[in-house]
Amino acid sequence: MGCERRMFRQASWNEKVIFDLGSPGRRGHTLPKVEEEIRRTVGDVTDLVPENMLRTTKPKLPELSEVEVTRHFIRLSEMNYGVDSGLYPLGSCTMKYNPKINEQLAGLSSLGMLNPYQDESTVQGILEILYKLERWLAEITGTYEVCLHPAAGAHGELLGTLLMRAYHKLNEDGNKRNEVIVPDSAHGTNPASAAMAGFNVVVVPSDDDGCVSLGALKAAVSEKTAGLMLTNPNTLGIFEKNIDEIARIVHEAGGLLYYDGANLNPLLCKARPGDMGFDIVHINIHKTFSTPHGGGGPGAGPVGVYKDLAKFLPVPLVALDGQRYHLDYDRPQTIGKIRSFYGNVAVLLRAYAYILSLGREGLEEAAEVSVLNANYLFKKLKEVKGLSLPYDSNKPRKHECVFSAKPLKNETGVSALNIAKRLLDYGIHAPTIYFPLIVDEALMIEPTESYEKEELDHFVEAMREICEEAYTDPETVLKAPHNAAVNRLDEVKASHPRTMALSWRMHLKKNEANR
Amino acid sequence: MQAIGIKSIEELYADIPEKYRLKKPLNLPNALSEFEVRKHVEGLLSNGKTCNDMPIFLGGGCWPHYVPAVVKEIVQRSELLTSYTPYQPEISQGMLQALFEYQSMICELTSMDAANCSMYDWASALAEAARMATRIKGRNEILIPKIIHPERATTLRAYAKPTGILTKQVAYDAESGQIDLKDLKRKLSDKTAAVYIENPSYLGFIEAQVEEIAKETHAHDALFIVGVDPSSLGILKPPGEYGADIVVGEAQPLGNAMNFGGPLLGIMACRDDLTLIRQMPGRIIGLTTTQDGSQQGFCMTLQTREQHIRREKATSNICSNEALCAVASAVYMSLLGPEGLRELGETIMSKASYAMQLLSKIKGVKTPIFKSAHFKEFTVNFDKTGLSVKEVNDKLLENHVHGGKDISKEFPELGQTALYCITEIHSREDIEHLAKSLEDVLSGL
Numbered sequence: 003m004g005c006e007r008r009m010f011r012q013a014s015w016n017e018k019v020i021f022d023l024g025s026p027g028r029r030g031h032t033l034p035k036v037e038e039e040i041r042r043t044v045g046d047v048t049d050l051v052p053e054n055m056l057r058t059t060k061p062k063l064p065e066l067s068e069v070e071v072t073r074h075f076i077r078l079s080e081m082n083y084g085v086d087s088g089l090y091p092l093g094s095c096t097m098k099y100n101p102k103i104n105e106q107l108a109g110l111s112s113l114g115m116l117n118p119y120q121d122e123s124t125v126q127g128i129l130e131i132l133y134k135l136e137r138w139l140a141e142i143t144g145t146y147e148v149c150l151h152p153a154a155g156a157h158g159e160l161l162g163t164l165l166m167r168a169y170h171k172l173n174e175d176g177n178k179r180n181e182v183i184v185p186d187s188a189h190g191t192n193p194a195s196a197a198m199a200g201f202n203v204v205v206v207p208s209d210d211d212g213c214v215s216l217g218a219l220k221a222a223v224s225e226k227t228a229g230l231m232l233t234n235p236n237t238l239g240i241f242e243k244n245i246d247e248i249a250r251i252v253h254e255a256g257g258l259l260y261y262d263g264a265n266l267n268p269l270l271c272k273a274r275p276g277d278m279g280f281d282i283v284h285i286n287i288h289k290t291f292s293t294p295h296g297g298g299g300p301g302a303g304p305v306g307v308y309k310d311l312a313k314f315l316p317v318p319l320v321a322l323d324g325q326r327y328h329l330d331y332d333r334p335q336t337i338g339k340i341r342s343f344y345g346n347v348a349v350l351l352r353a354y355a356y357i358l359s360l361g362r363e364g365l366e367e368a369a370e371v372s373v374l375n376a377n378y379l380f381k382k383l384k385e386v387k388g389l390s391l392p393y394d395s396n397k398p399r400k401h402e403c404v405f406s407a408k409p410l411k412n413e414t415g416v417s418a419l420n421i422a423k424r425l426l427d428y429g430i431h432a433p434t435i436y437f438p439l440i441v442d443e444a445l446m447i448e449p450t451e452s453y454e455k456e457e458l459d460h461f462v463e464a465m466r467e468i469c470e471e472a473y474t475d476p477e478t479v480l481k482a483p484h485n486a487a488v489n490r491l492d493e494v495k496a497s498h499p500r501t502m503a504l505s506w507r508m509h510l511k512k513n514e515a516n517r
Numbered sequence: 518m519q520a521i522g523i524k525s526i527e528e529l530y531a532d533i534p535e536k537y538r539l540k541k542p543l544n545l546p547n548a549l550s551e552f553e554v555r556k557h558v559e560g561l562l563s564n565g566k567t568c569n570d571m572p573i574f575l576g577g578g579c580w581p582h583y584v585p586a587v588v589k590e591i592v593q594r595s596e597l598l599t600s601y602t603p604y605q606p607e608i609s610q611g612m613l614q615a616l617f618e619y620q621s622m623i624c625e626l627t628s629m630d631a632a633n634c635s636m637y638d639w640a641s642a643l644a645e646a647a648r649m650a651t652r653i654k655g656r657n658e659i660l661i662p663k664i665i666h667p668e669r670a671t672t673l674r675a676y677a678k679p680t681g682i683l684t685k686q687v688a689y690d691a692e693s694g695q696i697d698l699k700d701l702k703r704k705l706s707d708k709t710a711a712v713y714i715e716n717p718s719y720l721g722f723i724e725a726q727v728e729e730i731a732k733e734t735h736a737h738d739a740l741f742i743v744g745v746d747p748s749s750l751g752i753l754k755p756p757g758e759y760g761a762d763i764v765v766g767e768a769q770p771l772g773n774a775m776n777f778g779g780p781l782l783g784i785m786a787c788r789d790d791l792t793l794i795r796q797m798p799g800r801i802i803g804l805t806t807t808q809d810g811s812q813q814g815f816c817m818t819l820q821t822r823e824q825h826i827r828r829e830k831a832t833s834n835i836c837s838n839e840a841l842c843a844v845a846s847a848v849y850m851s852l853l854g855p856e857g858l859r860e861l862g863e864t865i866m867s868k869a870s871y872a873m874q875l876l877s878k879i880k881g882v883k884t885p886i887f888k889s890a891h892f893k894e895f896t897v898n899f900d901k902t903g904l905s906v907k908e909v910n911d912k913l914l915e916n917h918v919h920g921g922k923d924i925s926k927e928f929p930e931l932g933q934t935a936l937y938c939i940t941e942i943h944s945r946e947d948i949e950h951l952a953k954s955l956e957d958v959l960s961g962l
Contacts, residue, residue: 019617021621024854027856028854029856030853031585033861034864034942034944036867036868047752047863047866047867047870050890051866056753057754057755060859064854066851071848072591078612079597079611082597082600082610084597085595090601107558110559112559113774114584114774117568117573117778118577126564128562141543154838156824156837159834160834191825191834193828196829197829197834243534274539277537288837296592296839297609298612299780300779300840339640342640342672344777344778345778357546358548358557362542398531400529423605431608437825488807489808491807491808491816492808493805493816497819501805502794504631505623506617506625507625507630
């Protein structure tokens, strides 16, 4: 039974850049007036500013009325596509539905108007929320203590690698341990984070079954090894079945095992990284715990650690002494801080509400359905001509699966990029492409638990049609998208020094120069 | 399950070693209905007290400002809210254009040429700017002021230390709080990659010797990094006009609520210089056209700097950032415009000045400590009252007033001093109520 083809056409306003809108003298917002008494007492404040520090050239900001501002940004929003719009199977990004109740709670002024330095007696409620979230995340990951500070997954990785550094520094051979091992299937953030923490990066290859090569790992570890950063299930969606052996090799070499939490979703309440020997675990709140990604953030990337590492965590953590919650700064061996304050609290509050809404059983069900959905797509897409399946094609995947469009490209010239662009015409966001790097023409597909079978069928049908089209009418695919707000963009022009414009003023300047 | 040919979902988990499969249910709460979740969370939060419940005079890097209704409405548009990083630009033009406009407005406000679309916060932006400067200059020392937010200094050190970057603090003039130029000159050397100052400073005063600092810095071929609170830039000279090479700062005041300290919005901007731009971390949105040249469009650009391509050689590991907060800021700046931002700056400064005048009349109270112009924050010293900041604040709290941040441990040399903050949301009544309450507290009433 084929499903009815869905029509999609994205709004396409030729909306000007805001600097070209409005008119001098317009304003969209009024501020509270300075009271007469204050005005009289203080006088002209510009007299108070040292003369050389007074702004004399007005910033060239747009001048618009409130309704103009509203319309402009509403039009822009109409030229954007979110999880609420439809399928968003972006691999490794876990684009699940973002429950609306969480938005309303995070928007409460009883949170918004809290200053982080308020007296603890006035912030017991939010401290309780953060404290419980710390405990729940520790329970879910099987770690001893969780720090909520990191603002993103990569920020969590930075913290994790800084913790590795602090841990080894205490040992005699600490300074020698300057290598972090990452598999060739790792997220780019892993090596980048390790480098930021001052480590050299050693890459180990994957075996034919898509898992870390034990032989290569054994050869890579040494007295220089600080740790291994691993994603499990890995970026192919395959569970690292030798995790036991991997942990043993790394630990016996004196290294620490780091868990990249990008793919935690399928393991919720099924298995825990901490039990598998991972010493440091980061969690992507904006993936696994349903907080919206906001077009790039804010997210949150809490880090859980096993007992011996807890003393190095950034301060403060939330603690409970009997009845009262407080911010505990007493951690003499802390690595310090990796940001101001205590974390992206408004994001963390959404995760708190999510866990509470789903409960233990709901979280487990989410994990199961995400795996079921991924395996359904896996099975169905195997039948599509033009796609091949690198690495063990019989092994079930977890939350995501990675196909290669290499056969299609060889036969028709249509690449993974072109498939991705053509999918947009179906009102489907493209999967992650060209990642992991170990797969040519990779299409990395993660459906999450948030889609019904009909939606998944719609995706499969679209993929089948596009691959067929590649054989019959490749031009249409090569020139896609046709139904998005704009046609294929010139990304080279955007980065060419002659045309590069990273702001409106830079654009005007270049226009002038190129005239 | 039928389609895949399995009888139980457990079959899909068969490759996880048995000993790691959870046997016992985790210690997590049971599911609640939406109504119960709402009631529970609202109940917990209503235990707290916000600046809607009592006047609060705290800032310290996260400041109370009004967020206009339009801003809240736009950032709740689910097409923006629930989208991922715009990897597919053709279907993500809305987000991309909004972020480009944010970058452009930040450039106008700071008088710089290029900005990225956000860092996590001011502290991490500073740390990344320091890393950027050391890469560009091939030197490893960063000079920072003695008067700096301690959380920013701590963050900078945590980021800097592993790669051998040293931070040295420059002393301040005891009377004015301004950078001690002699000490700056002493510490500048051919090892200095960058000099960093904050304007307004952590303690609220305006650093006015900016031209001299820029000159000395550049004379040593170092970069000049300036940290800003952009709510001041409607009236204060933008760093681009006094020689800044890199600007960092905290744009939370422009359209983002405090949220107990996060999310925040780190600013990162630089001059139109390819060496700087290519070393700038983070996502950057650029203007372009469609391939046939017929339409204007936007996309992420200069991605070869980034981790997904350069891996360990990337300028930074940052990928998720604070994009939606940047959109909020863009909407905020559009609503206020140049006049609104000037008025915002003047309003804040007027009210803060009024507060300083009133408080300085109270016996035993000295405010501000430093003889310099102050913007929205200022120091209040209680040494002559015989009370500690904590004692004063505890008593104020009994009267439903929240005093300033206790900085007596951060700057012991300043004695029992608190950092007070006044913005446009504080009314004359709030300020007079504060003065009255302080008077009562100090006179032992």
